[in-house]
Amino acid sequence: MLSRLFSEVLPDVQRLAADWAEGNENEDDKDKVGKHDPCDLDDDDLDEPLEGSSRAESEMAGDDDDDDDDDEDDEAEEECDDENSEGKPKKRGPKKRKMTPARAERSKVRRMKANARERTRMHDLNSALDNLRKVVPCYSKTQKLSKIETLRLAKNYILALGEILRNGKRPDVVAYVQMLCKGLSQPTTNLVAGCLQLNTRNFLTEPCAEGARFHVPSSPFSVNPYSYRCSRISSPHYQPGAGALNVRGHSYGSGYEGVYPPGGTSPEYNSPDYEAPHSPPVCLNGGLSGRQQEAPETDRNYHYSMHYSGLTTSRPSHSIPYGPSGARSGGAQSENIPPFHDVHLHHDRAPPYEDLNAFFHN
DNA sequence: TAGGCCATCTGGTCCT
DNA sequence: AGGACCAGATGGCCTA
Numbered sequence: 001m002l003s004r005l006f007s008e009v010l011p012d013v014q015r016l017a018a019d020w021a022e023g024n025e026n027e028d029d030k031d032k033v034g035k036h037d038p039c040d041l042d043d044d045d046l047d048e049p050l051e052g053s054s055r056a057e058s059e060m061a062g063d064d065d066d067d068d069d070d071d072e073d074d075e076a077e078e079e080c081d082d083e084n085s086e087g088k089p090k091k092r093g094p095k096k097r098k099m100t101p102a103r104a105e106r107s108k109v110r111r112m113k114a115n116a117r118e119r120t121r122m123h124d125l126n127s128a129l130d131n132l133r134k135v136v137p138c139y140s141k142t143q144k145l146s147k148i149e150t151l152r153l154a155k156n157y158i159l160a161l162g163e164i165l166r167n168g169k170r171p172d173v174v175a176y177v178q179m180l181c182k183g184l185s186q187p188t189t190n191l192v193a194g195c196l197q198l199n200t201r202n203f204l205t206e207p208c209a210e211g212a213r214f215h216v217p218s219s220p221f222s223v224n225p226y227s228y229r230c231s232r233i234s235s236p237h238y239q240p241g242a243g244a245l246n247v248r249g250h251s252y253g254s255g256y257e258g259v260y261p262p263g264g265t266s267p268e269y270n271s272p273d274y275e276a277p278h279s280p281p282v283c284l285n286g287g288l289s290g291r292q293q294e295a296p297e298t299d300r301n302y303h304y305s306m307h308y309s310g311l312t313t314s315r316p317s318h319s320i321p322y323g324p325s326g327a328r329s330g331g332a333q334s335e336n337i338p339p340f341h342d343v344h345l346h347h348d349r350a351p352p353y354e355d356l357n358a359f360f361h362n
Numbered sequence: 363t364a365g366g367c368c369a370t371c372t373g374g375t376c377c378t
Numbered sequence: 379a380g381g382a383c384c385a386g387a388t389g390g391c392c393t394a
Contacts, residue, residue: 115370376384
């Protein structure tokens with residue numbers, strides 16, 4: 001793309017540079033305009049066909065003439081003055097400028113450069129959005145949240161974390177899910193809720209033998225799409241290629257219709273086909289990270305071992321209504337969940353939130 | 363086929 | 379003046 005751009009633009013630029021070097025008072029341009037009275041430019045002048053111009057190019061040439069080639073404009077104005085000095089009344093109002101081939105060419109080059117910049121800008125913006133996707137509670141490399149859903153979820157996520165910090169206590173999972181899903185589309189709501197519900201159940205029901213090492217004791221709402229994915233794959237209901245999540249296309253797999261209630265009423269929804277183990281951001285003890293993507297793999301693993309090893313399983317001390325989701329289906333789900341160390345080893349998220357971590361350990 | 367999402371082009375506006 | 383930013387238009391792709 002860029003090479004094509006350069007190959008197209010560079011010759012023009014070089015030619016323009018050469019034109020410029022020949023002098024601003026390029027007589028060629030004057031000659032080309034010569035048949036027109038510069039002071040009598042009207043719409044017809046702007047409509048003159050441009051060689052090889054598309055509709056866009058024609059429009060571009062027609063409306064870009066207001067800010068380029070002032071030298072030529074000055075020339076035109078000078079000629080106008082000359083004419084006026086001969087007695088003709090001076091025309092008022094904005095002057096319409098002749099779109100000479102050279103001017104059109106320059107305009108074209110400028111437009112192409114602007115397009116390239118705009119593309120780059122949008123790519124940067126999309127990169128930032130991708131980074132944001134990685135730090136919101138649900139992330140998949142293959143099934144991306146839409147832009148708008150990413151932003152909504154991120155906003156809710158920030159608000160939810162702020163709420164947690166403000167209250168200074170572990171959140172109610174149901175309320176947390178509701179807060180997180182506020183304003184999200186139904187598919188995204190299902191996705192997020194599903195992630196949270198399952199992970200909650202996982203953490204609460206995982207045997208201590210396995211969970212002792214990797215449990216997040218004080219994180220009642222740990223979100224880990226990877227375990228989400230694993231639960232699906234390991235589920236007896238899982239069929240490769242069937243019912244895969246498609247956030248963008250809003251296909252979330254059979255049995256995953258409608259909003260998954262915060263209480264968790266679906267004993268066996270088909271988990272979305274998450275492939276990327278990237279997002280445990282709601283795991284305040286170990287998974288919240290905004291910079292992990294820059295961290296090398298070794299650093300990430302280091303962070304995880306820092307946070308997960310040696311932790312002991314403990315239920316949240318206050319009455320969190322895990323009941324419906326956790327109690328009703330947690331056991332069945334957890335049977336199919338691989339040990340969390342399988343998850344975290346694939347995790348590329350470093351948890352640099354020691355402060356927050358410490359806060360929730362107190 | 364309709365609808366959602368996206369990339370790109372484009373012109374306008376604002377800022378440096 | 380040039381670049382950044384923005385929003386509208388357009389067309390492609392994908393899924394239900």
